[in-house]
Amino acid sequence: xxxxxxxxxxxxxxxxxxxxxxxxxxxxxxxxxxxxxxxxxxxxxxxxxxxxxxxxxxxxxxxxxxxxxxxxxxxxxxxxxxxxxxxxxxxxxxxxxxxxxxxxxxxxxxxxxxxxxxxxxxxxxxxxxxxxxxxxxxxxxxxxxxxxxxxxxxxxxxxxxxxxxxxxxxxxxxxxxxxxxxxxxxxxxxxxxxxxxxxxxxxxxxxxxxxxxxxxxxxxxxxxxxxxxxxxxxxxxxxxxxxxxxxxxxxxxxxxxxxxxxxxxxxxxxxxxxxxxxxxxxxxxxxxxxxxxxx
Ligand code: HSE
Numbered sequence: 619x620x621x622x623x624x625x626x627x628x629x630x631x632x633x634x635x636x637x638x639x640x641x642x643x644x645x646x647x648x649x650x651x652x653x654x655x656x657x658x659x660x661x662x663x664x665x666x667x668x669x670x671x672x673x674x675x676x677x678x679x680x681x682x683x684x685x686x687x688x689x690x691x692x693x694x695x696x697x698x699x700x701x702x703x704x705x706x707x708x709x710x711x712x713x714x715x716x717x718x719x720x721x722x723x724x725x726x727x728x729x730x731x732x733x734x735x736x737x738x739x740x741x742x743x744x745x746x747x748x749x750x751x752x753x754x755x756x757x758x759x760x761x762x763x764x765x766x767x768x769x770x771x772x773x774x775x776x777x778x779x780x781x782x783x784x785x786x787x788x789x790x791x792x793x794x795x796x797x798x799x800x801x802x803x804x805x806x807x808x809x810x811x812x813x814x815x816x817x818x819x820x821x822x823x824x825x826x827x828x829x830x831x832x833x834x835x836x837x838x839x840x841x842x843x844x845x846x847x848x849x850x851x852x853x854x855x856x857x858x859x860x861x862x863x864x865x866x867x868x869x870x871x872x873x874x875x876x877x878x879x880x881x882x883x884x885x886x887x888x889x890x891x892x893x894x895x896x897x898x899x900x901x902x903x904x905x906x907x908x909x910x911x912x913x
Contacts, residue, residue: 677716
């Protein structure tokens with residue numbers, strides 16, 4: 619059996635819609651080997667599809683198909699720590715687990731670039747799949763077939779504190795609420811902030827992050843789908859976050875916080891509970907610079 623560790627991801631990073639994402643220190647695991655039938659189980663009691671509709675299985679099969687190989691069956695044991703439909707890249711983690719697992723079982727016929735491309739073709743956008751595979755912060759442009767990407771390792775004194783609600787928001791719903799067109803002015807608003815985000819994160823100019831996470835492409839629309847979202851943003855800013863944004867398609871809210879702000883998590887949880895928002899969990903994470911690995 620091979621065992622794979624795949625990180626959670628946070629996409630968009632505010633203004634970088636479908637273009638920016640980073641990997642976080644929170645992991646799913648998948649163990650797999652070829653078999654002559656499908657034998658899928660979950661090690662954590664989570665109710666996952668145990669047939670050909672399982673996303674990891676489907677991604678294994680996709681890679682076999684691309685390589686012209688037949689997949690007779692698969693033994694798969696999955697551990698799903700990353701909460702599903704919360705904006706933390708759980709489906710990308712499954713896709714990457716399947717592709718890396720399949721590629722390993724076949725003796726690595728595909729390169730890392732091929733895997734980045736194939737993952738984006740399956741998911742539709744690269745901002746979760748690419749960092750899940752590569753780690754660090756990834757800037758990516760997907761032309762529909764190929765991903766043009768740069769991965770940068772980040773060594774900062776920042777933590778990414780995920781404020782995770784107890785309700786789901788499906789990506790399809792969170793994309794369906796977005797406008798079909800935006801003004802030239804709003805396009806400039808976003809592209810300038812997306813560029814400012816990466817440059818500020820990588821050079822340590824953290825005082826820019828509060829401006830850089832603002833956007834006019836998705837967050838104003840998605841906030842309406844996330845009850846109490848504005849209040850959660852305010853609480854995080856009141857406790858000293860540099861920047862706060864909706865992680866991926868939501869509903870998780872991500873706060874970028876100085877490592878030395880030791881009590882941020884505790885104070886934020888206290889304020890959330892005091893405001894009656896007891897269903898919001900607080901999870902302190904760090905950037906994972908390695909990405910998916912066999913362990
Ligand atoms: N960029 C994507 C979105 C991430 O915001 O819809 C979720 O897959």
